[in-house]
Amino acid sequence: MGAMESLLAIAAAFFIVAVSPGPANIAVATVAMHSGRRPGLLFGLGLSVGLAFWGVVAATGLGVVLQNTTTFLTVLKLLGGAYLIWLAIQSGRSAARKSGAAEENQTRQGRWFLRGLLLNLSNPKAVVAWMAALSMGLGQETDAGAVATATVICMGLGFANYAGYALTFSLPGFMGGYRRLRRWIDGVVAGLFALAGFGLIRSALTR
Numbered sequence: 001m002g003a004m005e006s007l008l009a010i011a012a013a014f015f016i017v018a019v020s021p022g023p024a025n026i027a028v029a030t031v032a033m034h035s036g037r038r039p040g041l042l043f044g045l046g047l048s049v050g051l052a053f054w055g056v057v058a059a060t061g062l063g064v065v066l067q068n069t070t071t072f073l074t075v076l077k078l079l080g081g082a083y084l085i086w087l088a089i090q091s092g093r094s095a096a097r098k099s100g101a102a103e104e105n106q107t108r109q110g111r112w113f114l115r116g117l118l119l120n121l122s123n124p125k126a127v128v129a130w131m132a133a134l135s136m137g138l139g140q141e142t143d144a145g146a147v148a149t150a151t152v153i154c155m156g157l158g159f160a161n162y163a164g165y166a167l168t169f170s171l172p173g174f175m176g177g178y179r180r181l182r183r184w185i186d187g188v189v190a191g192l193f194a195l196a197g198f199g200l201i202r203s204a205l206t207r
Contacts, residue, residue: 007146013132013133014153014158018157018161023084023087023119023192023196024051024123026193027047027087028043028162028165028169029165029166029168029169030186030189031112032168032174033169033175033178033185037167040165040166041163041166042112042113042116043116044162044166045113045116046112046115046118046120047120047158047162049117049120050116050117050120050123051158053121054120054121054123054126054127054130055154055158058151059150059151074205076122076124077124077201077203078201078204079122080122080124080197081199081200082201083118084197085194085197085198085201088191091186091187091193092186092187092190094183094186095187096183133154134151
């Protein structure tokens with residue numbers, strides 16, 4: 001497989017994983033609908049940095065080591081599960097309120113990046129996704145330059161994905177629909193986060 005074909009295979013595999021529905025994409029879409037474009041982009045930027053961190057880990061070969069470290073994976077799954085449950089509680093509280101909380105949003109602008117960062121840093125599936133994507137086109141004989149190029153391309157795809165979600169779901173139509181159906185949407189999102197969180201914790205405890 002040539003260099004260009006390898007990069008295309010990696011990019012395609014990573015893109016499929018990146019755009020598929022999951023806690024990160026659901027979260028950035030919800031933030032954008034609830035709070036608008038800027039918070040959505042900040043949250044997405046935090047997700048991108050967290051995802052890039054795991055990309056560097058996978059590209060340098062540490063991903064294999066971490067995958068085989070039972071204690072590390074268990075702790076990461078517990079932390080990730082706890083954070084998802086916390087997000088579920090926040091969404092549940094929002095669903096329980098009869099009206100929005102615009103004032104609260106204004107005081108929390110600076111926290112969106114950190115929340116997105118923590119979500120992907122505590123996601124043990126991120127490093128697995130990176131390793132699966134990189135393995136699509138890279139072999140043991142691949143040089144460091146090709147690995148770095150593939151990693152940078154995937155980082156760009158990750159950022160584009162989250163930015164796309166933020167820009168799309170912050171459009172007036174989506175935000176208007178969210179305001180009308182806020183309690184229902186937040187209730188569903190809370191349920192999805194809770195399922196994902198308890199699933200991670202169960203996986204950690206039964207490993």
